[in-house]
Amino acid sequence: MTVDQLSVTFAALADPTRRAILARLARGEAGVTELAEPFAMSLPAVSKHLKVLERAGLITRGREAQWRPCRLAAEPLAEVAGWVERYRRFWEGNFDRLDAHLREIMKGNTDD
Template identity: 75%
Template sequence: MPEDRLSTTLSALADPTRRAILARLALGEASVGELAEPFEMSLPAVSKHLKVLERAGLISRGREAQWRPCKLEAAPLKDVNSWLDGYRRFWEQKFDRLDAYLQELQHVDPGAGKN
């Protein structure tokens, strides 16, 4: 059964190394070597992470002579944001109700109920 795009994207984002790679690519294109620098792992290990990101559509790889720059492709992140939007509204409603309750508590007479 093929995975849907959202599941593939979320799976790719589940790993902190891949999220760090995407954060670096948000600054601009980079080679595999440049992307590997901050990590204590081999180039083949970084390449495996890049393949996961590429399959999820989160990066693309170009070809310029010997240099194969990686580039962020943010469109799948828009799908994640849209999915999260419903939950964002859920929590905003919860916080609005909490805020209203706290406002109500502040207006209660502090001496009420004391004998």
């Protein structure tokens, strides 16, 4: 069974540590040691998180001499944003209809 990219991306984003790593990388590239600093976990544990993010296509890893910088690769996030956007429009439409209905109810109550 094949897993679609959206599912892989959501699975990677499900962990708060990985989301924090992505937030840090949104400010610029960083090495594993720098990415590990805010977390109470070992470097191998952080490396496992980075592998999940890399498999999901959310980060890339380079090699510059002994330094292996990680960089944000935001393309999969665009697919997530598009998927979420469809549902945002759905909910906004529902809320707009609810707002109009409540206004009608309130208007009827003030006419008494």
